[in-house]
Amino acid sequence: MTSVPLIHPVLLCGGSGTRLWPLSRKSYPKQFAKLMGDESLFQSAAHRMSGAGYAAPIIVTAEPFRFVVTEQLAAIEKAPAAVLIEPEGRNTAPAVLAAALWLERQNPDALMLVAPSDHVIPDAPAFRDAVAAAVPRALEGDLVTFGILPDRPETAYGYLQLAVDADPAAERPQSLSGFFEKPDKQRAAEMLASGNVLWNAGIFLFSVAAIIAAYRSCAPAMLRQVQTALDDASTDLGFTRLATGPWAEVEDISIDYAIMQKADNLTVMPFRKGWSDLGGWDAVWLESGPDATGNVCSRQATAIDCRDTLLRSETAGQEVVGIGLEDMIVVAMSDAVLVARKSDAQRVKEAVSVLKARGATQAVQLPRDYRPWGWYESLVIGGRFQVKRIVVKPGAALSLQSHHHRSEHWIVVEGTARVTVGDEVKLLTENQSVYIPLGAVHRMENPGKLPMVLIEVQTGSYLGEDDILRFDDVYNRG
Template sequence: MITPIILAGGSGTRLWPVSRKSFPKQFANLLDGPSLFQRTVDRVMAPGFAEPTVITGEDYRFIAQKQMTEMQATCGALIVEPEGRNTAPAVLTAALVHKDTPDKVLLVVPSDHQITDDRTFRQVIAKAARVAQKGLIVTLGIKPDHPATGFGYLRVEGGNDDALMISQFAEKPDEDTATAMLEEGNWLWNSGMFLFRVDTALRAFEAHAPDLIGPTEAAMALGGEDLGFTRLNAEAYKRCSDISFDHAVMENLQQCAALPLTCGWSDLGSWQALKDIGEPNSQDTVTAGNATAIDCEGSLLKSENPDVKLVGLGLKNIMAVATDDGILIADRSESANVGQVVETLRAEGATQADGFKRCYRPWGYYETLSLGPRFQVKRIMVEPGAKLSLQSHVHRAEHWVVVSGSAKVTVNDDVKLLTENESTYIPLGAVHRLENPGKLPLHLIEVQSGCYLGEDDIIRYEDIYHRAEVA
């Protein structure tokens, strides 16, 4: 059995404004249907695969859990990184989790890539696992079909019938170099997917990245189980170097193997990549969502908001992407540089840099409908059986109006049940809680009033999601 290790902690800033730190691309609805994370989980829910180990960030643990529940999937472990330290510490953590089964083969896969041919993917994985059982670390190399400059490359030489041997790792090349690599014919794109035995990986870390072992072991030993998650200790884990598995281990190995893979793969790392997998019209323009193109050439138009109509007229080689609170307009040649937009917005203090109007929480979500001096109107959705923390506010009072579903409301010592079209008032300073005792989602409108309306004006007295301890 192959045990998948699904890495789901990235922030995906190059796909702003659809992907942001608070809800990155692996969980977003970039393509019609399931998220990339859900597609990744589904891809390894097949004969020959054990339950996956999922590694994600503190901000995404409940999102990952919810999306797995939606697809009726389970995992062997859901590990929470207190902060991202790149892929090497994550891979080492996965190997240490399974150290009691040294001959087990692990498959490390990112959760934000697109693969259209799952059958071929599984066939190549089975072949790669046989190579990994011989004690080699195996990476999957994508056969290039154009001189891409956004990927690392692997130079491969003749091996045996099972795999090619990697003779060189190359960083992202310029276009001329990428063209020469394509013509040379013995280069593959580095997909960031790996297979290895547990003991093989641990020996490789001991030989080439021993400084990561102590902090990672300490993070696991000082961490613990929490609401079905395996939480790593923050103080210990932050001592790990911020380094990729390629740089820490792979590039230092004397021998490592690669299997070529052709399976409709894309890392979806830029808006250009999204355009490449779309269905262009006769003028090589792709539209998605609530968007219309008129006499546009070589462009991508995408609107995420059904209430925001995006219309392009006479555009050439332009990317235009709209959400309900952000619009990106850029030349296609700048596709790889969209991350600079996020850096600029952060410097400006713009909330759109990292967050959306809709903010997801363990119990559901809220979104701001209107914000003005001394007032804010929010829409709140609480999942069936979920409850917010028992809390109070120093600077604001609140009115709640139930739109649909049922709400159990606690205000100081008063507990009551509200149904559709009923409301209640939460005075400033009152200790209160909102719960959904029903079997359907609870939707309500919250009207806040006061001199300060920030999300940090919360005093928590009890929280079933343990956020007070985290803070």
């Protein structure tokens, strides 16, 4: 009896998440947020694609998220097989190819299960059963895509057209005849009525050999460029940084356009146990399970005489109250509030574009800035001063640095800090403080086993984050 090879999950962690603004932003997109429970979407995806028969995941992500990825995996007691860092986002086709070429070096006969890291699939065992049902076709050399049995004429998803004799409710892979991009309402209703379509989930199963052969046939230039980017990659702290030069030449294109719509060895595995790409706040409302009046409220939100409404407060101590609302979305954060009709959920990205044009930091930056050593948030900003709360993880350390334009005053409010100022190193405990003169070389570390919290008061002519000259950094930042 021939044994089934391990399935190697590939989780794609790019994207800016503009449709779920203000919770999801370029600095911290939706896959890392806890939208649907106690785990982030990324952590749920890693759990879903694990267990017996699964190898450790390969992660493809961007530079700002490399430590977020490893930290969130560590929190659920998982370790990646590799973390590939894209110099810039070039869509899914180059990302999938980079993972395939990396895996080819380790195991050229491997199976790859490729999935976005920001989808919701509530029934993880059913999903793994569907993957198992698709394995034989993948071993035969097919490129298997996963399609979702539709229950409404959705215009936010692409569609898969099945062959005439295919069964969209089958529990084994079916023949596929074509792809359709996001339709208008009339076309979506027509396709749903035909009973012969599935939603395109953007999830794929194939062998390393089959997908590389597909790139060799359909996108040979991309194959050469991505291979060079991997050959010239650098490694630090366990991350694999794809080379910037060759990667910049790669076409920005999805795997659907580059490969799937051209390949002749496609099959589709139907899945009917629940799925959402959480492509808008209307999807969050639906997947959150509205109550008898159609309302979904977070812990600090109250609905009075409301119907079919989503109310969320994302800031501790901030209450959101809706009165007499119908078909509304209200998402409140400390620095931005979204109010929109639920039917206009797909237009949220327009707001992000408008804010970007105005130069508003809220378009891309969360109030809380996550760093490899912890996080910080600005509490008060003035013309020549800024007050921050800084949280440093146990054992973590900020870089050894200096500033040209500002001085700093640190007050420890929780835990213990080891502080370096010039040649002096000392420990500070709660209620103790230290002054960092302009130009002084300094560093902050947490030698303890609990998070360390301090208040930083900056004063000076320029307070931007780019006023940092690093002399040493354990995280290899520039």
